Amino acid sequence: MTLVRVLFYFLSFIAIVSALYAASSKNLVRSIFVFFVTLFSLAGLYVLALADFVAVTQVVIYVGGILVLILFAFMLSGKETLNVLQKQEGKFLNIKKLPAIILAVLFFIVLVNVVFKADVNNLPWVKDAISLKNEVTPTDIMIDNIGVNLMTRYLLPFEAISILLLVALVGSAHLSRKEGKA
């Protein structure tokens, strides 16, 4: 039981428990802030998967951008949201939620079975990568390699995604403008 394993179990425990709380909470504000905890612990998991740059991006974009956007939407959609929440008081396991719970649990069972049947640790290409030393080790610094690859091998998807981001931002600004003025 190394320290890395202990950290992995700790972070994944926090991620799953906080996601469960966000799913079961009646209070929208609480659910948003607990989702914040989930995102942070997922960033920790990315570090443990030796993807530190992705972890930093996760913190900057998700925690800094997306969560603030969600909070804004919550505040701008006003008191009505809270009224909807007051109406559905009751236990977590009430009868209306039962089909959703059954669906999620069945999906979980099937997917876990798939993961164990696929035996991902012994995939041929993973074994090849290990034998060819094509595996990221904890002492490697990947950020310069990511930058070079982004500008050479993955230039086309990079440009496509930048255009898509521009279109999405212009579109959302257009959608959320005041009616009747333009």
Next chain:
Amino acid sequence: MITLTDFLVVSVALFCIGLYMVVSKRNAIQILIGIELILNAAILNLVAFGKYDKVNNSGQIFALFAIVLAAATTAVALAIILNVYRRYKTIDPNEINKLKD
């Protein structure tokens, strides 16, 4: 050493929680949080497999693309939520049942 299976099981759990939120919640913002959870489960898979590709970094780079896509999705979804709230005065998806008023 953390194996790939551990990461995959965590991401399966997150995916199922997100699926539960998308199916059962009666609030558009919480459904959006569920979608974000599903996206994060996918990103965790990409990152976990990306460990075995040191030269091309495909896993990590496409994880970055997925994060950017999630940001664009959220911006558009929130603009739509604000518009729906302006028109219907509620963001409960069950009560939004008219295409045009």
